Amino acid sequence: MxxxxxxxxxxxxxxxxxxxxxxxxxxxxxxxxxRRDVALDFHRRYPVLARQAVESITAWEATGVELMKTSSRWASTPSWWIWRRSSIRTRSRPPCGTWRSNPVRC
Structure with missing residues (x-):
């Protein structure tokens, strides 16, 4: 439990x-x-749980910061560059289509 x-x-x-x-x-x-006094008492009785909570919050914070950095980089990237890079990557793939016109899956 x-x-x-x-x-x-x-x-x-x-x-x-x-x-x-x-x-x-x-x-x-x-x-x-x-309440602060109840929370502190709880964490004193369960120090390993307190440490795990701090580690989880720290990892969540780092992930959020990285996500914000990545999204700001994507927001500042010109759309023509994103389109160009995605078209370069897909050139080696076979063309996609519906199963009737082209049975190759995307």
Whole structure:
């Protein structure tokens, strides 16, 4: 069972959750985790999970930055250059067509 699921169940058994439905319990649990003191306590009890979260966020951030750099390079590339490069790459491929006129798949 996942760490958060275990913590949710513990909070429920200890009576720390507000609400009458499982959805309300989950919402209250999520609200509690947004509090700084609760989040810090959680990360102190689960340091490996905290490290994995930091590594995932760092990788996500690096990917986002790289994506923004790539998209800005593509946005600044003239469209005629993109068309020229794509036509150069496809010259070695056989021509594509419908299955009736040309059975070669694209």
């Amino acid at each position: 996942g760490t958060l699921a275990v913590e949710l169940r513990i909070a429920q058994l200890e009576g720390r959750l507000q609400g009458d439905t499982p959805e309300a319990h989950f919402q209250d649990f999520a609200q509690q985790l947004r």
